Amino acid sequence: MRLTGEPGxxxxxxxxxxxSxxxxxxxxxxxxxxxxxxxxRGPRSQPLRAALQPLQSIRFDAVQRGELAQLRAAEALDAAPRLTGEAMMAGFYLNELTLRLTPRDDPQPDLFAAYARTRERLRAGEPLAWTLRRFERDLLDALGLGFEWSVDGDGEPIDPAARYRLDPEHGPRRLLSDRGQAxxxxxxxxxxxxxxxxxxxxxxxxxxGLRRAMRGVLAHHLGPRGLKSWEMFGGLQKAASPQLLDRQD
Structure with a gap:
């Protein structure tokens, strides 16, 4: 298969x-x-190396004859977002989550669009917690793993005043009021x-609560090996408060 002028x-x-x-x-x-x-190798390859950095939007040509496609050419379509601190960590999480949950060679136009929106929200400095929850929701939807957010897994309307766990296979499950804090x-x-x-x-x-509930769903689909970004977030959370991904700016 030959790919010509493919956005990515x-x-x-x-x-x-x-x-290489x-x-x-x-x-x-x-x-x-x-x-x-x-x-x-060498100075002539620097533009190509620069185009192949994480979060970069590119157009590329490649030939696929096996598991890996041979890259023939690539060019940057814009400047990648310049992220620092917590936003840089969020960008790493965005890429790692996409990499881990998406299969190769399976067209995902809705996910591609969601990634593009999230990338621009990170560039614009929009609230990180909300930006990432939206992407997690859109990622699950694109992969056919999402939920109907207005009703629980039994078809009952979601009660705004109640609390729910997200069962990855069943959907939202309402918690009884007498359940313990844990x-x-x-x-x-x-x-x-x-x-x-x-x-x-x-x-x-x-x-x-949304972050913790969504993490449980993602962890289920990721399997026993979690994300490196979660470990990194955990280390930062121990050193600072409030929690990194619960912050609004």
């Missing part, structure tokens, strides 16, 4: 041998693609779920 976003790049890179790209028409970029710690408010479904930014009090 660079998710990850790592050295391979002395002069292994690159993972989320492409517009073919989903996630693994690319082998050869011969990246059982409620991973739950989201019904109000938060309704806001997420309506793409309406929740209040500050509802965002931490």
């Amino acid at each position: 976003f660079v998710l990850h790049a790592r050295p391979w041998r002395e002069t 890179l292994l690159v993972e790209v989320l492409s517009a028409n073919h989903g996630r693609i693994g690319l082998l970029a050869r011969g990246l 059982d409620r710690s991973g739950a989201a408010t019904g109000r938060g779920l309704l806001d997420l479904g309506a793409d309406r930014q929740p209040g500050n009090a509802d965002l931490p």
Whole structure:
């Protein structure tokens, strides 16, 4: 298969041998693609190396004859977002989550669009917690793993005043009011779920529960090996308060 002028976003790049890179790209028409970029030594290769950095929007040509496509050419379509601090960590999380949950060579046009929106929200400095919850929701929807946010797993309307756990296979499950605090710690408010479904930014009090509830769903689909970004976030949370992804700025 020959790819010509294919738009994509660079998710990850790592050295391979002395002069090459292994690159993972989320492409517009073919989903996630693994690319082998050869011969990246010397000053003439610097523009190509610069185009193959994470979060970069590119247009590329490649030929696929196996698991990896051979990169023939690539050019940057814009300047990648210049992220620092917490926003840089959020960008790393965005790429790692996409890389881990999306299969190769499976077209995902809705996910491609969601990634593009999230990338621009990070560039614009929009609230990180809400930006990432929206992407997690859109990622699950694009992969056929999402929920109907206005009703629970039994078809009952979501109660804004109640609390819910997100069962990855069943959907939202309402918690009984007499459940212990430990059982409620991973739950989201019904109000938060309704806001997420309506793409309406929740209040500050509802965002931490949404983060914890969504993490449980993602962890289920990721399997026993979690994300490196979660470990990094955990280290930062121990050193600072409030929690990183619960912050609004």
